[in-house]
Amino acid sequence: MRNKFYAAVWRVLRPLVLFFLPVELRGTENLKEGEGPYLLCANHSNLWDPVLFVxxxxxxxxxxxMAKKQLFSIPVLGGFLRAIGVFPVDRGHSDIGAVKTAIQSLRDGWNLFLFPEGTRVKNPGHAEVKSGAGMMAIRAGVKLVPVFIGTKKRLFRRTPIIIGAPFAPEYTGRKGTAEEYTANAREVMRRAYALGGIECE
Incomplete structure (x- = not known):
């Protein structure tokens, strides 16, 4: 499903970035082939988080x-992000277009990676969790996957990225409720932080 541009960028950037910011990746066995796609939900503390994960x-x-729409207004960067499959979301409003793109991407077989807290968090485990992740997983019929990304990025020091076990969101009825969307989003983040030994408030 990937395009040639993405493949070329990945091959160039991977050895360069991971040389300076190496990663200790654990838990990939939880992403079983043929059982996805998955909605991967991670904590967010640094601009490098999505880059290191990918x-x-x-x-x-x-x-x-998903990335904040402001990035797409930056010359060159916006076109680059679109070319590798990133799509914008207006974090300050109910961005129906971004939600539809996310759900359709999951239905089309793409895994989706996002930050349910919506922004970088300085105090891990103590930020408000948006309900979107729970809603998308329920509407698309996919499992949620907690991901913990180490909060301290240091040159030549390994940053842990830990992928937890997928779980099905819990909900009632055909589409669930707003309360259930929030509860599932909070649960996936509770599990994500627990992978890093952090207890949510």
Whole structure:
């Protein structure tokens, strides 16, 4: 499903970035082939988080990423992000278009990687979790996967990226409720932080 441009960028950036910011990737056995796609939900503390995740995963791992729309207004960068499959979301409003793109991507077989807290968090485990992840997983009929990304990035020091066990969101009825969306989003983040030994408030 990946295009040639993405493959070329991945091959160039992977050895360069991971040389300076190496990663200790654990838990990939939880992403069983043929059982996805998955909605991967991670904590967010640094601009490098999505870059390190994508480059640490195999090139063949089909994943799309949501990113704040402001990045797409930056010359060159916006076009680059779109070319590698990233799509924008307006974090300050109910971005129906981004939600539809996310759900359709999951239904089309893409894994989706996002940060349910919506922004970088300085105090891990103590930020508000948005309900979107729970809603998308329920509407698309996919499992949620907690991912913990180490919060301290240091040159030549390994940053742990730990992928937890997938779990099905819990909900009632055909589409669930707003409360259930929030509860599932909070649960996946509770599990993500627990992978790093952090207890949520």
């Amino acid at each position: 480059l640490s995963m195999p090139q063949a791992f089909n994943v799309r990423i």
